[in-house]
Amino acid sequence: MQRRAYLRAAAGVSAAGLAGCLGVGASGADEYDIGMSTIEFRPEEHTVSAGDTVVWRNTSKQGHTVTAYEDGIPDEAAYFASGDYDSESAARDAWRNRSGGVLTEAQTFEHTFEVPGTYDYVCLPHESGEMLGRIVVEE
Numbered sequence: 267m268q269r270r271a272y273l274r275a276a277a278g279v280s281a282a283g284l285a286g287c288l289g290v291g292a293s294g295a296d297e298y299d300i301g302m303s304t305i306e307f308r309p310e311e312h313t314v315s316a317g318d319t320v321v322w323r324n325t326s327k328q329g330h331t332v333t334a335y336e337d338g339i340p341d342e343a344a345y346f347a348s349g350d351y352d353s354e355s356a357a358r359d360a361w362r363n364r365s366g367g368v369l370t371e372a373q374t375f376e377h378t379f380e381v382p383g384t385y386d387y388v389c390l391p392h393e394s395g396e397m398l399g400r401i402v403v404e405e
């Protein structure tokens with residue numbers, strides 16, 4: 267399910283001149299930008315503006331993580347990972363030792379992106395299955 271994406275698309279249509287025709291307005295606590303299916307981030311690539319907060323939500327029954335690749339984010343950017351680890355090695359150790367940073371069904375993780383650039387991240391338990399994602403932050 268890509269509810270947020272659907273809502274955005276609908277909002278785009280509405281802005282184009284169909285305002286009032288659509289029953290959009292179901293914004294709520296369950297809004298998210300990126301869902302996590304059994305095997306992938308949806309969407310895999312997501313673009314935001316600097317200062318925006320991105321919300322991930324586990325939309326599956328499978329446990330996942332959101333873990334930035336330290337070498338895959340801008341130098342000046344803050345590191346991010348579910349579980350709020352401050353480095354990739356800390357996130358990996360925690361995952362290995364006690365499933366640290368896991369997001370279970372319906373759990374969310376959010377991060378605010380201040381520095382423009384490209385951010386690559388991974389789901390640690392599904393790294394071999396290439397469960398990868400990218401956030402592009404524009405000025």
Ligand SMILES: [Cu+2]
Nearest residue numbers: 330389392397
């Ligand atoms: Cu995963």
